[in-house]
Structures are given as structure tokens and as C-alpha cells.
Amino acid sequence: MRPVGVAGLGLLGAVVFVAAFGPVLWGDQATVVDTGNLLAGPSAQHWIGTDNLGRDLFARVLVAARLSILLALAATAISLVLGIVLGAAPVLVGRRTGRFITSAVNVLVAFPGLLLVLFFAVVFGVGARGAALAVGLAGAPAFARLCHTLVAAVSERDYIAAARIAGVSRIRILLRHVLPNIAEPLVVNATMAAGGVLLTFAGLSFLGLGVQAPDYDWGKLMQDGLNGIYVHPLAALGPGIAVVLAGLAFNLTGEAFAAAPGRVRPLGPARGPSVRTAPVPGAVLSVDDLRVTMPGPVHAVRGVTFTVGEGEAVGLVGESGSGKSVTALAVAGLLEPPVRVEANHLVVAGEEDHRRLGTSLAVVFQDPMTSFNPAHRVGPQLAEVSRFHQGMSRRTAFARAVDRLRAVRIREPERRARQYPFEFSGGMRQRAMIGMGLMGNPRLIVADEPTTALDVTVQRQVLELLAEVRRETGAALLLISHDVSVVTDVCDRVLVMYAGRVVEELPAGDLRARARHPYTRALVAAVPDLETDLDRPLAVIPGLPVDPMSAPAGCAFAPRCPLADDHCRAVAPPLLAGVACHKTAEVRV
Incomplete structure (x- = not known):
């Protein structure tokens, strides 16, 4: 792995460690009120100072890592799951309905993500839950577009057709045969998107639309430190630096996975033909x-x-x-x-x-x-x-x-x-x-x-x-x-x-030896065998096959047939006695 990948994984490991154990190691320190040391600047005891209740800001930044990371991961998971459902819609509900859903996704992708976040934030209300839903829904169209592209590439593979022949249901084909083969790019993109989601979530809390007191995340800490930023800048910059480092950890890790060396819509049953004649017995x-x-x-x-x-x-x-x-x-x-x-x-x-x-x-x-x-x-x-x-x-x-x-x-x-x-x-x-x-x-x-x-x-x-x-x-x-x-x-x-x-x-x-149609005889003659004269050019069928979009009214082989006449070019020969050719009598067997 390249040094960038090692740095990203190391940084991500540190962020995960702080998120997991921060409340345990620094939780008490983050809640201790010291009225004699309000809004203090950086010191050996308080590395980035204290807040308006004298609580240690560095400890609060470390403790806030858990809620910040959990909310970012939850919003990313919502985007990913909803994106997979929308992107795989043509597989699950059929091509016609799926095309409508895909068109709606394309319209949503055209909207700026921030506008969607703010719109959904207003719809779901202020608070951590509403913010998680807003960010998750706003990110779903991008994942849906990606998933749709990946599913379309996989769904035409023969093993999908084989699963259909086996009678496997659409949902099982999606879960067993499609998703495992597109999981790697989805995970890479989700890892990289988590960094952006973390920043978006911090922005919502900073604007007062996210986490509310008494809970706090990095965005809420930035909001609390904004009023004294000119006197006490680290109160706002400290949690901001934490957001940048955590986002960088997710992005570098995603980039490392994307650069690492490698280790289609299940089709519904064909529309049945109408039955008008009886099948041949036996x-x-x-x-x-x-x-x-x-x-x-x-x-x-x-x-x-x-x-x-x-x-x-x-x-x-x-x-x-x-x-x-x-x-x-x-x-x-x-x-x-x-x-x-x-x-x-x-x-x-x-x-x-x-x-x-x-x-x-x-x-x-x-x-x-x-x-x-x-x-x-x-x-x-x-x-x-x-x-x-x-x-x-x-x-x-x-x-x-x-x-x-x-x-x-x-x-x-x-x-x-x-x-x-x-x-x-x-x-x-x-x-x-x-x-x-x-x-x-x-x-x-x-x-x-x-x-x-x-x-x-x-x-x-x-x-x-x-x-x-x-x-x-x-x-x-x-x-x-x-x-x-x-x-x-x-x-x-x-x-x-x-x-x-x-x-x-x-x-x-x-x-x-007994083929009667000129095309069949030409096809056989074009296959070399042990008796083929190597000093002579190999036999070929002259001309080009018929364009299926403009098949002629008469015999399709007439432009390439040495026996064809005007009647052949005007009238298509029926299949009689095992051969479809007007010139059967002229072909020597």
C-alpha cells in the first residue's frame, strides 16, 4: 500500500479509537464545571482552553468524536441503502417503472446537495435525528446513480441469465449475484463520501439545525465558540480541526482502497408468445x-x-x-x-x-x-x-x-x-x-x-x-x-x-456433400480441411451479410449468390422440402 494509504488508515484508526473510547477516558473531565476558570485561554492544564462553564474544551472535542462519527456513519448508511434500492429499481420492479424511478433520480442529482440537505432539514425538523435523515436522503441520489451504473454493467452477465434459468427470484439474484459483484466500488465510494457527510453534519449543527443541547458534536462546539472567536479562536478552531482530520482520514482511506490492485438487473421472464397452433407431439x-x-x-x-x-x-x-x-x-x-x-x-x-x-x-x-x-x-x-x-x-x-x-x-x-x-x-x-x-x-x-x-x-x-x-x-x-x-x-x-x-x-x-442451398454450400466450402490446397487463397463467401434493419424483400442471400436473378431479388423463397431457394434445380449435388 502506498504511503498515502498507510497514513489514511492510521489516521482513521486513531479517529475510530477516540470515537470508541473518548467518553470513557475523557468523559468526566469534559463535564467538570469550573466557575473560576471561565472562557480561559490555552494552558498546560487546558490545551485549547475552557468554555463558558469552565469545562475543558479539548476533552469535549475528544468526547464529541463519538456522536459526530456515529451520526456521519448513520447518514452515510441511509444514503447507501436508499441509493442501492433506487439504483436497483429496474431489477426489482421491472424496466418500465424502473425507468421512471431512474428519471426522478437524475432530476434530484441535478439539484445542489446543500439545497437538498436544507430542504430535508426543514421537513424533518431540528435535531440529530432530523439532520441524519436530511443528510442521508440528500446523499441518496448520487449513490443511486452510481448503483444504477454498476448494476447495469453486471446484470447482462451470463451468470445472471443462468440464475434466471434456475428460477431464482429477483430479490435473491440481487442479493446473491449482483450486490456482491458491485460491493467493492460501493464501499470505496461510501468511505470517501463519509468524510463529506461528516463536514455536512458539522455544518448543520453549526447552523443550529443539527445536534441540540445538552448533547454536542463538533459542529455544536464550533457554534458555541463562534462568539469569542476573536478573543479565544481555539474554542471554534479546535473542533473544526477535528472535523478536517476525521474527514481527511475517511477520504485518504477511500482513495487508498480505490487505488489498490484488484484482489446486470436480473432479467424477468420473457413475455410469452401467443399460442395459436398446437406443438408437434413427442x-x-x-x-x-x-x-x-x-x-x-x-x-x-x-x-x-x-x-x-x-x-x-x-x-x-x-x-x-x-x-x-x-x-x-x-x-x-x-x-x-x-x-x-x-x-x-x-x-x-x-x-x-x-x-x-x-x-x-x-x-x-x-x-x-x-x-x-x-x-x-x-x-x-x-x-x-x-x-x-x-x-x-x-x-x-x-x-x-x-x-x-x-x-x-x-x-x-x-x-x-x-x-x-x-x-x-x-x-x-x-x-x-x-x-x-x-x-x-x-x-x-x-x-x-x-x-x-x-x-x-x-x-x-x-x-x-x-x-x-x-x-x-x-x-x-x-x-x-x-x-x-x-x-x-x-x-x-x-x-x-x-x-x-x-x-x-x-x-x-x-x-x-448433399447441401442444396448456395449459402450452405458456400459455408461448407469456407471451412478448410486437411485436403485444402495451401498454395491457393482460402475460400470465402463474397459480399457482406444483410443489414437486419433493412432486409430485402426477396432472397436475403441474393446479393451474394452467383445464381441469383431478378425473381430471386423480388420474391422470398419459402422453405420447401428442406430448402429455401428458387434455384434448387440448378445446384448440383
Whole structure:
């Protein structure tokens, strides 16, 4: 720690010591009345003199430290708690009401803090309690703004989405997953704010709006010494110096914490699509005419229809921006307004309401580093699923978590369960994420590019693990990937997406040799293999993907397709016999 931090901590320790033991050590001396020594100046007996009753001012300054510090901490605590509640309002009450609360906070932040303090002081009345409430409420908007920013940054993380999938309530997500990850900056800012609050409180008492006789704090002592400041300046300057030193202690300590090296709104369930057609019998996932629209408007998914049977593995492939991950998020119920999700039906494991799925649905996210809460150990995060859905005790659920880590081939699962996510390698985190999905009895596993950023050896291990899980549990798999090779090796059937639509559906074994859509063939050709001629440029798909805000009326792939004609550009081809292309007859298989 830097010298400034050491000085701040030392000074703060001294202030806390005086506040804790001042009334015990100097309380009697501070109350002794000496009528023969009224308003005396500094001396060896009275370091900063006496007051109008002959009481030792230095002792009174030391005794006043307790009330001054307690009131400052109480006001800071009020600001912090109220700021957290207001800042996390979008999490607790929903985005629409939360937006109104956030707007009100922004208006209050625009007002000078001193005006708010004086206004609330008049409202709550003169006295220590009213002053504490006034200062606490006046400081709440600044904390609310900070908390809102921090919560927004955290709430979009995958581990928040994982908690939602587990069915964890909003309040529990806030307390367990959000607040622990924003606690450090909040504590640092609260420590620094305490110094300002101390000064504000002293100012209120100095103006006569704070502590009232016979009680006294540093501000009240400054007020009492004001009348004789020209004759006896230390009577007012002594408590003022105490305020400065205590405020400096809080600020230096906060600065030291802020400079020290390091050691998102829980989303509500997506608005369910309206049900107008019956789901496919025997399918663990049945989706008909799924449409996802984002503000803009951006038509991310445009009329996707598919099913996943019991125990079947279906792959979604396509370039980035084709709508694969958005489709997966819609299936998992992880999209909320203003994103609009519509479909004739979207049924997962026989349920239309995602909140009733329990552990029937498991999601393996793309980035395992953000999928786990970094503030909690891995074992308890897995155990939370069983504790919430299956009513297990803490010990039983933890034992289940250890067993699931063992099931996904993590060595020394007992020790690993007590470690934090950053102590796991990338492949281990991904296996642990799969283990979280196996805490219950999933009928469908949605894996959103689970091998991204992993080396080929670890990729193979993760894919083999998914295949093993399917064999042992009978769960179906919806695998999202841009890697044609991965989908070919793992899946039974493949859906190729482009510009938010399914352009071809075919068995995985036919993907390389029997694809009929020009986009599918171009996608396969762009993947190098051991027979690729290294002396020639790698194959690429010409042109750029379609802008989802201005999708063409005809075939979206037409601007990049060598077979396209005017009819292709004007009329969108329907998905017939597993392919959406007007030129199917011209494609040689």
C-alpha cells in the first residue's frame, strides 16, 4: 500500500479509537464545571482552553468524536441503502417503472446537495435525528446513480441469465449475484463520501439545525465558540480541526482502497408468445413461426420453425449475425422487452411458461468465464439449483454438486467445488457449466457455441462430454455454432440460418456433400480441411451479410449468390422440402 494509504488508515484508526473510547477516558473531565476558570485561554492544564462553564474544551472535542462519527456513519448508511434500492429499481420492479424511478433520480442529482440537505432539514425538523435523515436522503441520489451504473454493467452477465434459468427470484439474484459483484466500488465510494457527510453534519449543527443541547458534536462546539472567536479562536478552531482530520482520514482511506490492485438487473421472464397452433407431439422443443424484433426495428429472427425430438441433437449454423444465438435466447426465455418475441407457439418440454420448466431446460453459455459469478465458489453456485428446485439442504446440494463435477470429468471435485471460477481453466469452466445443467434432470440442453475460445483438444473433450451426457440422460441438444465441423460431428440434424431465417434443413451427414442451398454450400466450402490446397487463397463467401434493419424483400442471400436473378431479388423463397431457394434445380449435388 502506498504511503498515502498507510497514513489514511492510521489516521482513521486513531479517529475510530477516540470515537470508541473518548467518553470513557475523557468523559468526566469534559463535564467538570469550573466557575473560576471561565472562557480561559490555552494552558498546560487546558490545551485549547475552557468554555463558558469552565469545562475543558479539548476533552469535549475528544468526547464529541463519538456522536459526530456515529451520526456521519448513520447518514452515510441511509444514503447507501436508499441509493442501492433506487439504483436497483429496474431489477426489482421491472424496466418500465424502473425507468421512471431512474428519471426522478437524475432530476434530484441535478439539484445542489446543500439545497437538498436544507430542504430535508426543514421537513424533518431540528435535531440529530432530523439532520441524519436530511443528510442521508440528500446523499441518496448520487449513490443511486452510481448503483444504477454498476448494476447495469453486471446484470447482462451470463451468470445472471443462468440464475434466471434456475428460477431464482429477483430479490435473491440481487442479493446473491449482483450486490456482491458491485460491493467493492460501493464501499470505496461510501468511505470517501463519509468524510463529506461528516463536514455536512458539522455544518448543520453549526447552523443550529443539527445536534441540540445538552448533547454536542463538533459542529455544536464550533457554534458555541463562534462568539469569542476573536478573543479565544481555539474554542471554534479546535473542533473544526477535528472535523478536517476525521474527514481527511475517511477520504485518504477511500482513495487508498480505490487505488489498490484488484484482489446486470436480473432479467424477468420473457413475455410469452401467443399460442395459436398446437406443438408437434413427442417433441421436447417445438417452435412455429418464431419472430424476434428489437428496437430499430431490427428483425433478428424472421419466421423460424423447427422441432427437436426426444434425445435428438439439432445444430444451428450460420455466420455471425444470422440469428442463431437470438433464437437460442428466445427458446430459453432470456429475452425481455423492449425485445419482442412472437410465435404461433414455443413449447419447451411440454411447457409454454418458462417459469414452470424447473430443471427441464439447461443452458450452456458461450463464455464460461462470465457464466459463473466470480464472487462465489463454484460448488455453491451449482448447489443453488438443487436447493431452489429440489428443496435439498445446503449439505446435500453441495454433495450433489461435487458428484456432478465428477460426472463431467473434473479431477478432485471436492477441492474444485471450493474454488472460485478464476481458479479453473477455460475447459474446466465449460465442463462445470455443463455440470450445472446436470444438477437437475434436463430434457433439453441449449449449448450456445460452447467451444468458443477453446483450443482444439479441449473442444474435442467438451463435445465428447456433451455426447456422453446425451447418452446417459437421454436429453435432447440444441447446439448453436458457426463451425460446420463441430455440428457435423455432434448433431443428427442441421438447420442453416441466414438473415434470421432457416434456409436449409438436412441430416448432419449430408451437410458436406448433399447441401442444396448456395449459402450452405458456400459455408461448407469456407471451412478448410486437411485436403485444402495451401498454395491457393482460402475460400470465402463474397459480399457482406444483410443489414437486419433493412432486409430485402426477396432472397436475403441474393446479393451474394452467383445464381441469383431478378425473381430471386423480388420474391422470398419459402422453405420447401428442406430448402429455401428458387434455384434448387440448378445446384448440383
